[in-house]
Amino acid sequence: MLLQELKKILKENNFFLSKSLDxxxxxxxxxxxxxxxxAEINTEDKLLEIGPGIGTLTEKILEKTNNLTVIEIDSKFExxxxxxxxxxxxxxxxxxxxxxxxxxxxxVPYSISSPLVFKILEQPIELAVLCLQKEFANRMVAExxxxxxxxxxxxxxxxxxxxxxxxxxxxxxxxxxxxxxxxVRLRPKNIHLPxxxxxxxxxxxxxxxxxxxxxxxxxxxxxxxxxxxASFVESLxxxxxxxxxxxxxxxxxxxxxxY
Ligand code: SAM
Numbered sequence: 624m625l626l627q628e629l630k631k632i633l634k635e636n637n638f639f640l641s642k643s644l645d646x647x648x649x650x651x652x653x654x655x656x657x658x659x660x661x662a663e664i665n666t667e668d669k670l671l672e673i674g675p676g677i678g679t680l681t682e683k684i685l686e687k688t689n690n691l692t693v694i695e696i697d698s699k700f701e702x703x704x705x706x707x708x709x710x711x712x713x714x715x716x717x718x719x720x721x722x723x724x725x726x727x728x729x730x731v732p733y734s735i736s737s738p739l740v741f742k743i744l745e746q747p748i749e750l751a752v753l754c755l756q757k758e759f760a761n762r763m764v765a766e767x768x769x770x771x772x773x774x775x776x777x778x779x780x781x782x783x784x785x786x787x788x789x790x791x792x793x794x795x796x797x798x799x800x801x802x803x804x805x806x807v808r809l810r811p812k813n814i815h816l817p818x819x820x821x822x823x824x825x826x827x828x829x830x831x832x833x834x835x836x837x838x839x840x841x842x843x844x845x846x847x848x849x850x851x852x853a854s855f856v857e858s859l860x861x862x863x864x865x866x867x868x869x870x871x872x873x874x875x876x877x878x879x880x881x882y
Contacts (some may be wrong), residue, residue, distance in 0.1 A: 709808035836863035
């Protein structure tokens, strides 16, 4: 879609875009097409798109399949979406029930990136193709020992196979956002993790530059009683001297399985 066409749709429908709902529309046809290609859509697939807005990406998905449901929080886009999409759910993607699907595609509203990605990681789906803030995408794929390595990186590594696909310049959106974006593909692994994995990961990454021993004790309340966590620390051996940001995802699985 050309920028003039996008502006025409907004004008004709009297759409005023909401900053708080992250209403920045990607309009570059070649990128939208590639984004859909990354989803490897075939005839059996059931797709979910989150945050379609006026439907720039939706239009490209519909060139591949009609088996699509969209979830959009802003009801002003409903009439436009109803024209082409079989099932339109108006509501907050973090609150409404998601329809059954095997692939998710979304130009993610940046303010809900973190809870949305964590939710997607838990879905029994084949893959998700997501457009996210570039810095956020960098944190998703960050390796242990690097400055971007975080609780998000650990969760992405253990719960999915993840690929950073390409950077998208902020100039490809209207209105132009403050930051560049990136496309990421996730293939959730739906693996079984130790019961305390989430609590321990959350606790220790609150102190990622500290040694594991100190990080665990400083956030013991996230895990158990002070006495329980102290005795856990003593049982772990040498690894408690390692700084949190140097622990690999496998180390963290191993540590949590010992609680
Ligand atoms: N898909 C369009 C595109 O590619 O140009 C728009 C993406 S825009 C970054 C984000 C869209 O998500 C907006 O249409 C916004 O109204 C919608 N949105 C924001 N928060 C949402 C939420 N919690 N649940 C569902 N949709 C939401």
